[in-house]
Amino acid sequence: MTKGDKIKVLLIDNHPLVLDGLKAVLETFDHIEVVGTAGLAETGLELAYKVRPHVLLMDINMPKLSGIDAIELFKKRIPETRIVMLSMHDSREYISSSVIRGAAGYILKDVSTDEIISAVETVADGGKYFSSGVFDVLMEGEASNDADPLTPRERDILSLLLAGKANKAIAEALGITQATAETHRKNLKKKLGIATTAGLIRYALDHGIQTKTT
Amino acid sequence: MTKGDKIKVLLIDNHPLVLDGLKAVLETFDHIEVVGTAGLAETGLELAYKVRPHVLLMDINMPKLSGIDAIELFKKRIPETRIVMLSMHDSREYISSSVIRGAAGYILKDVSTDEIISAVETVADGGKYFSSGVFDVLMEGEASNDADPLTPRERDILSLLLAGKANKAIAEALGITQATAETHRKNLKKKLGIATTAGLIRYALDHGIQTKTT
DNA sequence: AAGGGACTACCCATAAGTGGGTAGACGCAA
């Protein structure tokens, strides 16, 4: 962007509080202009098409269309707009999904407002910005592995585990022996590097594993 | 409070973004003055003791000392300050805990800033304020049941269980024997009618039990 | 045809949890 111009920023977040707050904070800076706000990705998309912001600050957790899914739509409609994701969570899932879909930045909501300003400036200049905590998570992901390639069967086990079933009940539900259910669970733990059942449950919930109702 | 005076508000939230945002928004109103902000309940308490705010807007989810637990401390140190809780969650657990401990208001973070202003005004005048969604939850609680009366100790156990700890580790963390930890867990299961550890984890997650980081 | 991943199944010894009790100490309220 041309130096001296104001950075046009569009905000999308389903929390009016955050929306108004961010707007108020950003507008205390002369070189930044908030050209619009929206509470939903869908309305934000329409708005963005009209106002052509330089930078889009978008929340991830939104009803209906999630911020993650919205990235692709924005890249299609207004590819020149640089997208920075805002999130409460530092899960690798969210972060890598965002980066893969084309986000230019990812910052946690617990960062200082200064850091948000830095992020806006950086991506407006064509750079990428990831808040410190996020960077750690990305590195960690690179270092160890780049997926959680659970096999279908392992998902079944996890799903039943989530439903509160013990190995025995899992075995019955899947028509396998208890020993096999135990093996699957062992493999899950080894694969995910999680030692406890509680950890598995949390993993399942974090990764959208659904409770088996069968 | 005397009419014509500014309402002195103190903000406590561990998200600088929310803190700065709230401050910026509130300060656009002439009759409201933000007399301080804090990122932790502990520092907020010190600050409040000095500045004697009329209204305290405090987040619930905070590291170390949670907002819920902090209510009691504030009531002791500065009983004249009216407390309004801010939360992302509409769980009955949080809401009733807050009310019981003496909060004068409870608003969800997805409300409009107008509603936050109303809340501040209302509680400053000695009233109580609950955002619409919160009110529903309270009513629903009255109507259906009033049960999950977990004792503080049981919450501790659940919290550590959520962190993936076994009875042994829980016992160590709390300075009790493993046998006692088992007893607590047994009581939890009986009380909640949940048979499995997985179920307890889900219960904990559903009811806003925080992971113990101690 | 050979390798690899997925799914199945079993062995072993040890550790942990379950479900049924009982029971003392403390504090708070009727």
Added chain:
DNA sequence: TTGCGTCTACCCACTTATGGGTAGTCCCTT
């Protein structure tokens, strides 16, 4: 004072889970 609830702790027999293996059968790809 007499309960009641909470927190603590222990007993016992039994079931599950853990963590280390190995290994056969498919199926798919190389």
